[in-house]
Amino acid sequence: MQPIAARTLSDIDWENWKAQDPATLTFVIKEDHILLIRKKRGLGAGKINGPGGRLEEGETTLECAVREVQEELKITPLNMAFHGECLFQFVDGYSIHVYAFAASDYDGIAEETDEAIPLWFHINDIPYDEMWEDDRCWLPLLLKKKNFIGRYLFDKDTMLDYEIELLT
Numbered sequence: 001m002q003p004i005a006a007r008t009l010s011d012i013d014w015e016n017w018k019a020q021d022p023a024t025l026t027f028v029i030k031e032d033h034i035l036l037i038r039k040k041r042g043l044g045a046g047k048i049n050g051p052g053g054r055l056e057e058g059e060t061t062l063e064c065a066v067r068e069v070q071e072e073l074k075i076t077p078l079n080m081a082f083h084g085e086c087l088f089q090f091v092d093g094y095s096i097h098v099y100a101f102a103a104s105d106y107d108g109i110a111e112e113t114d115e116a117i118p119l120w121f122h123i124n125d126i127p128y129d130e131m132w133e134d135d136r137c138w139l140p141l142l143l144k145k146k147n148f149i150g151r152y153l154f155d156k157d158t159m160l161d162y163e164i165e166l167l168t
C-alpha cells in the first residue's frame with residue numbers, strides 16, 4: 001500500500017479509481033428507531049456504525065450485507081433496499097468502496113457478538129459524534145430513502161474532503 005499525496009478530492013483520478021476492498025453497511029430502521037452497533041474490531045473499532053464488512057469471494061453486495069448483519073448481530077435483515085455508495089480513499093493508500101442498504105424489518109433477536117454490540121437509537125437522536133465523520137453527510141439521505149453516491153478523502157479518522165451526489 002503506497003501513501004498518496006492527495007489533500008482534496010480533486011487530487012484523485014476518480015475515473016480510474018478502484019477500491020482495494022468492496023464492503024457493505026446495513027441499517028435496520030423500524031418504528032422510527034435505527035439499529036447501530038458499537039464495533040468491537042476491524043476498521044473503525046470503537047466507533048458506532050451500521051453492521052457491515054468486506055465482501056467475500058463470489059458474493060454479491062446484497063449477500064454480503066445480509067451475511068454481515070447475521071454474523072455481527074445474529075439477526076436476519078428483511079426487506080433490504082440499496083441506497084447508495086460511499087467511496088473512501090485514505091491518504092495512507094487504503095481504499096474501500098461501501099454499498100449502503102436499509103432494511104425495514106428483521107428476524108430474530110439482536111445480540112452482542114465478538115464483533116459488535118447492538119444499540120438502538122431514535123432516528124432523531126443518532127450519535128454522530130461517535131461515528132465516522134462522513135456518516136452525518138449521507139445517513140440522513142438514507143433515512144429519507146434517497147439514493148446517493150459520495151466520495152470521501154480521509155487521513156486516518158479525519159475527513160479531509162467530500163462530495164455527495166443525489167441520484168434520481
Ligand SMILES: Nc1ncnc2c1[nH]c(=O)n2[C@H]1C[C@H](O)[C@@H](COP(=O)(O)OP(=O)(O)OP(=O)(O)O)O1
Nearest residue numbers: 023024025041042043044052053054096098132134
Ligand atoms: N468512513 C466510513 N464511514 C462509515 N463506514 C465505514 C467507513 N469506512 C469503513 O470502512 N466503513 C465501514 C465499511 C465496512 O462495513 C466496515 C469495515 O469493514 P470491517 O468490519 O473491518 O470488515 P470485516 O470484513 O467485517 O472484517 P473483520 O473484522 O471480520 O476482519 O466499516
